[in-house]
Amino acid sequence: MTYLTRDPLSIDQLLAQVSSRACGGTCVFLGTVRDGAEEDGVTAIEYSAYEEMVEAEFGQLVAHAAERWPDARIAVRHRLGTIPTGEASIGIAAAAPHRAEAFDACRFVIEEVKRRIPVWKKELRLDGTEVWVDPSGRPTSKPSHV
């Protein structure tokens, strides 16, 4: 089971992984490459990872979620490589008998991803510049920030 892919994410595939007759609520989260008010002409983000560690961490993270929400079914996939603006870099699906568990489990997974999954991103800008994104979500190119 691999949590990483270099291909566009398929929501249908994530949904198929979690679907069950016993589940009445499914929450899906998609993180997409943004070029909004806080950005500055982002055309794509280049995602890289410590791949072996990502696989291990995702395995633990999903196991942890399964302990906390035993009736939930969870699927997650992170895309690596150059992802154009508007496309998804991560997809999470959580299905559960009731909606509260589905929302909570899905939210838990994305928060944990942000905290501990070793993935990095470099924004590629319209003007040709490339900027590493810092964990607060804003890019930094100044070494003093590191």
Place this chain on the structure above:
Amino acid sequence: MTYLTRDPLSIDQLLAQVSSRACGGTCVFLGTVRDGAEEDGVTAIEYSAYEEMVEAEFGQLVAHAAERWPDARIAVRHRLGTIPTGEASIGIAAAAPHRAEAFDACRFVIEEVKRRIPVWKKELRLDGTEVWVDPSGRPTSKPSHV
């Protein structure tokens, strides 16, 4: 713009409605017909509605969500008719610049739906019985519960 359909719900269509370069997080909720531990051989649910009122209420609900999360983009569709176990009866998509708004707006919509959208469901069972579902989520066939 209609919020109701008798056809299977299309997640792709909901996502297309909310997608935007400025949004980095999208939360989707699917409510599906369940046949789990609390149910008793549910093969399908027959959904009916006060259709004109549903359209009016959804319009207000989405407008209310747009006031509360001005940067969020929200799409919702409810399916009516006989929906087999495992298929979705409602689909909600909320996209926003940041994930917290996407989750919160999506959750708000489904909670409000449960509270005020005039839709009713009748479970169709394997044994041929049909049972109206009461708002607590459990079916009741006893008039004394009404």
Place this chain on the structure above:
Amino acid sequence: MGAMSATVRVRFFARYAELVGRTEVQVSVELPATVSDVVRRVRTELPGAGAIPERPLAAVNLKQSKLDARVEDGDEVAFLPPIAGG
């Protein structure tokens, strides 16, 4: 001089429609009248409607409404079973 009367369209849904065996009926009430007056009239005169609660969830012209809300000629009054959407 006779009292003014109003004709309202009453609609039934889901289990209530099953109980009364129809989805709508026209009802005349003397003005001034409230939703409660319409409920009372329907429950006593329409076969099967006695099983609808005395204080059902109601809507007037597509908006949820209190039972003491006024109804006017031409209004649409709906009796709503407990909502179970989503």
Place this chain on the structure above:
Amino acid sequence: MGAMSATVRVRFFARYAELVGRTEVQVSVELPATVSDVVRRVRTELPGAGAIPERPLAAVNLKQSKLDARVEDGDEVAFLPPIAGG
């Protein structure tokens, strides 16, 4: 009698890999040694690595690790820039 020494595989990612111009290097340290010892060795001896912080986020054998954690021969030590996944 010479001190025991350990060879560890050090891996660099993202900005750190750019700074040092490579993704991995073999480092020898005298035992007992900690992650900090590996960091110090790399920062002083590898061109470009001085720009890696003195106390980077680190992982040993795929698990986040404190800087005072012991390293053994054959371990994989990774220096991780601030995590920015999702």
